[in-house]
Amino acid sequence: SQTIHQWPATLVQPVGSPLSLECTVEGTSNPNLYWYRQAAGRGLQLLFYSVGIGQISSEVPQNLSASRPQDRQFILSSKKLLLSDSGFYLCAWSTTSQGEKLFFGSGTQLSVL
Amino acid sequence: GENVEQHPSTLSVQEGDSAVIKCTYSDSASNYFPWYKQELGKRPQLIIDIRSNVGEKKDQRIAVTLNKTAKHFSLHITETQPEDSAVYFCASFRSGNTGKLIFGQGTTLQVKP
Numbered sequence: 449s450q451t452i453h454q455w456p457a458t459l460v461q462p463v464g465s466p467l468s469l470e471c472t473v474e475g476t477s478n479p480n481l482y483w484y485r486q487a488a489g490r491g492l493q494l495l496f497y498s499v500g501i502g503q504i505s506s507e508v509p510q511n512l513s514a515s516r517p518q519d520r521q522f523i524l525s526s527k528k529l530l531l532s533d534s535g536f537y538l539c540a541w542s543t544t545s546q547g548e549k550l551f552f553g554s555g556t557q558l559s560v561l
Numbered sequence: 562g563e564n565v566e567q568h569p570s571t572l573s574v575q576e577g578d579s580a581v582i583k584c585t586y587s588d589s590a591s592n593y594f595p596w597y598k599q600e601l602g603k604r605p606q607l608i609i610d611i612r613s614n615v616g617e618k619k620d621q622r623i624a625v626t627l628n629k630t631a632k633h634f635s636l637h638i639t640e641t642q643p644e645d646s647a648v649y650f651c652a653s654f655r656s657g658n659t660g661k662l663i664f665g666q667g668t669t670l671q672v673k674p
Binding site: 490536538548549557 | 593595597602603604605606607610650654656661662664665666667669
């Protein structure tokens, strides 16, 4: 069966520090991969999605970036965090044949202080 | 661009009552409509979905109805229980759209015992 791993679960970072969140999927190949952000009490904002290695589409201009160095690995990064980057970050995957069914990781609660 | 409007933003019901959440989508070519439930601090999880060739789908106490002409769909929860308390998200999807779900803003459902 397929599983998605996302870490860390919580993270407290100072303003201006770098960020690296990692997500890996097991049990499937060539998945579509996504990064979502959820501000407190808000909806799901799609940040990035990827349909293959090295293929990244950005939905929202910001100081975050994403990379997909391997088929089942998706990384969210920032060189310098802002206060507004605080939120709940969710990685998700879907199969290319059923792109509509999203399966979410357990999330990372990021607090930028 | 594509948009999904979800109402109400908050909903409070007594245990045992029914709850209804409504969504309206803008892309008439959308053909898949899932509902996700997110408990506090947890990942969103798919609870029910419907495709555009079906008008209604039921799964025990939850049901979803779709009106393609009016471009809206609804989630119905009967005999609500305290464990139904969560944030519910609707979404729409169009085949060939590189797998991007368009989410509503979410409804916080509180079931009072």
